[in-house]
Amino acid sequence: MKLADAFSFGIQALTGARSRTWLMLLAMAIGVASVIILTALGEGARRYVANEFSSLGSHLIIVIPGKIETTGDSPPLIGGTARDLTLDDALALERSSAIQLIAPLALGAAPISYRQLERDITVMGSTAALMPVRNLELARGKFLPEADPTRESAITVIGDKLKKELFGNKRALGEWIRIHDRRFRVIGILKPLGESLGMDIGDIAVIPVASAQSLFNTEGLFRILVQAEGRESVPRAKQAVIDIIKKRHDNEEDITVITQDALLSTFDGIFRSLTYTVAGIASISLAVAGILIMNVMLVAVSQRTAEIGLIKAIGGKREEIMRLFLIEAGLLSAAGAAIGIIIAYSSIWVMGQLYPEFPLIIPLWSLASALGISLITGLLFGILPARRAARLDPIVALAGR
Amino acid sequence: MIRLEQINRSFEVGDETVHALRDVTLDLATGDYISIMGPSGSGKSTLLNILGLLDQPDSGHYFLDETDTTTLNETDQAVARRDHIGFVFQSFHLIPRLNAAQNVELPLILAGIEPGERAERVAKALELMGLSDRAKHRPDQLSGGQRQRVAIARATIMQPALLLADEPTGNLDKHSGDEVIQTLEALNQQGITLVVVTHDPEIGSRASRTIRMVDGAIVGEIPRSSPGGTTP
Ligand SMILES: Nc1ncnc2c1ncn2[C@@H]1O[C@H](COP(=O)(O)OP(=O)(O)OP(=O)(O)O)[C@@H](O)[C@H]1O
Numbered sequence: 179m180k181l182a183d184a185f186s187f188g189i190q191a192l193t194g195a196r197s198r199t200w201l202m203l204l205a206m207a208i209g210v211a212s213v214i215i216l217t218a219l220g221e222g223a224r225r226y227v228a229n230e231f232s233s234l235g236s237h238l239i240i241v242i243p244g245k246i247e248t249t250g251d252s253p254p255l256i257g258g259t260a261r262d263l264t265l266d267d268a269l270a271l272e273r274s275s276a277i278q279l280i281a282p283l284a285l286g287a288a289p290i291s292y293r294q295l296e297r298d299i300t301v302m303g304s305t306a307a308l309m310p311v312r313n314l315e316l317a318r319g320k321f322l323p324e325a326d327p328t329r330e331s332a333i334t335v336i337g338d339k340l341k342k343e344l345f346g347n348k349r350a351l352g353e354w355i356r357i358h359d360r361r362f363r364v365i366g367i368l369k370p371l372g373e374s375l376g377m378d379i380g381d382i383a384v385i386p387v388a389s390a391q392s393l394f395n396t397e398g399l400f401r402i403l404v405q406a407e408g409r410e411s412v413p414r415a416k417q418a419v420i421d422i423i424k425k426r427h428d429n430e431e432d433i434t435v436i437t438q439d440a441l442l443s444t445f446d447g448i449f450r451s452l453t454y455t456v457a458g459i460a461s462i463s464l465a466v467a468g469i470l471i472m473n474v475m476l477v478a479v480s481q482r483t484a485e486i487g488l489i490k491a492i493g494g495k496r497e498e499i500m501r502l503f504l505i506e507a508g509l510l511s512a513a514g515a516a517i518g519i520i521i522a523y524s525s526i527w528v529m530g531q532l533y534p535e536f537p538l539i540i541p542l543w544s545l546a547s548a549l550g551i552s553l554i555t556g557l558l559f560g561i562l563p564a565r566r567a568a569r570l571d572p573i574v575a576l577a578g579r
Numbered sequence: 580m581i582r583l584e585q586i587n588r589s590f591e592v593g594d595e596t597v598h599a600l601r602d603v604t605l606d607l608a609t610g611d612y613i614s615i616m617g618p619s620g621s622g623k624s625t626l627l628n629i630l631g632l633l634d635q636p637d638s639g640h641y642f643l644d645e646t647d648t649t650t651l652n653e654t655d656q657a658v659a660r661r662d663h664i665g666f667v668f669q670s671f672h673l674i675p676r677l678n679a680a681q682n683v684e685l686p687l688i689l690a691g692i693e694p695g696e697r698a699e700r701v702a703k704a705l706e707l708m709g710l711s712d713r714a715k716h717r718p719d720q721l722s723g724g725q726r727q728r729v730a731i732a733r734a735t736i737m738q739p740a741l742l743l744a745d746e747p748t749g750n751l752d753k754h755s756g757d758e759v760i761q762t763l764e765a766l767n768q769q770g771i772t773l774v775v776v777t778h779d780p781e782i783g784s785r786a787s788r789t790i791r792m793v794d795g796a797i798v799g800e801i802p803r804s805s806p807g808g809t810t811p
């Protein structure tokens with residue numbers, strides 16, 4: 179028997195039993211589609227987080243006051259005496275050759291008002307360096323000018339959302355707004371960037387760091403953002419930060435230094451394993467599809483007993499009958515997988531239209547493994563029915579006993 | 580051409596042993612026309628199945644064209660069935676989803692013959708059966724007699740030397756039955772060896788030899804000089 183003939187015989191048998199065939203195709207398609215869609219979602223989540231981090235700037239180091247023990251099983255400890263990070267600490271970091279920019283960050287919540295409108299927002303005290311370090315962009319006006327960071331100045335750059343809420347469509351540049359009990363002149367408006375590390379920059383006001391410190395009456399900084407000279411100098415810069423601050427803090431290492439790479443690889447690892455887990459769970463549906471194929475094929479074998487007996491009587495060999503049924507199972511799973519891939523691609527396309535900012539990409543490995551697993555399950559679960567068919571006694575099969 | 584020697588075949592049913600065939604010895608020459616008759620359960624179908632290599636005897640020898648078929652393995656027996664033996668069944672056994680031409684084509688497909696040659700041979704076989712205009716009809720669109728003639732076309736498409744028919748008219752009315760028998764006899768006249776199992780004495784008596792079976796044994800043989808003779 180020629181292979182091409184065996185295939186067309188299989189196709190005829192499958193198209194001859196429509197509802198049975200559709201049932202199995204559906205099961206296989208759902209299995210394959212869910213594997214592909216779920217891995218695309220997992221992979222998308224991973225890329226989304228990675229993008230978020232890289233929008234922070236590619237060689238960022240974050241310095242946090244207090245030593246946070248991230249290892250160990252007890253709740254995070256703040257060891258030592260945890261001295262404040264001061265502006266002087268921040269400025270001292272500029273000495274290191276591995277460090278390109280520093281942006282001190284003082285943070286607080288304050289009411290902001292313009293005429294009768296008042297809102298509670300986050301006020302960020304920083305320097306001109308914040309703009310390159312956090313990859314901020316301006317919609318209008320200017321950012322904080324390069325100036326002595328220890329000098330106060332009554333100027334502010336506000337987020338676009340805040341601008342709309344306070345000024346509507348009116349011009350905001352040059353207007354005076356009130357933060358707490360002080361007046362600041364608006365010199366710039368930020369471009370919307372969306373969420374960046376959990377902070378909505380549409381809803382903030384940036385003022386010079388010295389002004390923020392006096393506004394909130396504190397010497398301490400919330401963070402120091404450090405940009406290393408380059409990606410390779412991140413470890414050196416991190417060490418420099420630790421050394422310099424330690425020296426200034428009576429030889430006590432009372433800061434936590436987070437590099438973006440470390441954060442990124444942690445999240446990357448988490449999302450990668452999440453994707454694998456989800457893909458694994460989805461493959462269970464493939465196995466279920468395989469079992470369904472086996473069941474339906476077994477029913478097909480018993481329904482087609484007479485046919486199998488006849489093929490044997492007119493000279494069909496055992497292995498030819500085996501091959502016929504395996505080809506049927508293989509065709510089913512291949513066609514099911516193809517339908518599943520079409521379903522997956524169209525759902526992902528629809529999702530992409532609905533959430534354009536979420537990067538949905540079907541990884542090639544998930545496509546390949548979904549196809550592979552569906553073919554393997556189809557054939558594996560096809561073996562039992564095929565063997566049963568091949569072993570039928572032709573006389574018994576023809577007699578329908 | 581065919582020689583059965585001391586064939587025995589028994590079935591275990593529960594703790595009982597049913598002797599379906601007892602020491603059956605039989606010779607068939609090429610071109611013979613033989614009918615097998617006997618009461619129900621006498622072993623006629625069992626004998627036919629052994630002749631058709633669908634069943635193996637418990638003891639004895641079956642020579643088909645000098646080959647002792649009892650020494651063949653399962654695959655060789657399948658090939659022998661495909662190339663040398665044609666079957667016609669009481670209930671036709673056509674594959675319902677395939678049309679007449681496709682049903683007839685099956686043995687050629689199994690033998691791995693090229694599609695072009697297949698189409699030619701199928702068309703010729705259907706024409707011979709007077710079914711050319713029914714080639715694209717599925718079995719459920721054909722009458723009983725037409726179905727049986729499709730089955731005969733399928734059984735003879737490989738030009739076998741031996742044609743076995745187990746009650747080929749059992750499911751047919753008198754008229755279609757006669758047509759089918761005439762078709763089989765025409766094939767016999769062209770040289771095919773024909774064995775027909777039947778309950779119908781009128782059909783049985785048309786053969787050149789009639790073998791009578793009782794209880795698994797051949798109890799008598801009525802030889803005739805010419806086929807189509809009158810009932811004794
Ligand atoms: N597969 C089997 N298992 C058990 N017993 C069987 C089997 N096949 C046949 N027999 C028994 O062997 C005996 C002969 O059966 P066979 O089918 O050859 O009879 P038959 O002459 O063809 O009868 P009928 O005219 O009714 O078709 C019967 O007693 C039957 O019950």
Ligand SMILES: [Mg+2]
Nearest residue numbers: 623624625745
């Ligand atoms: Mg019988």
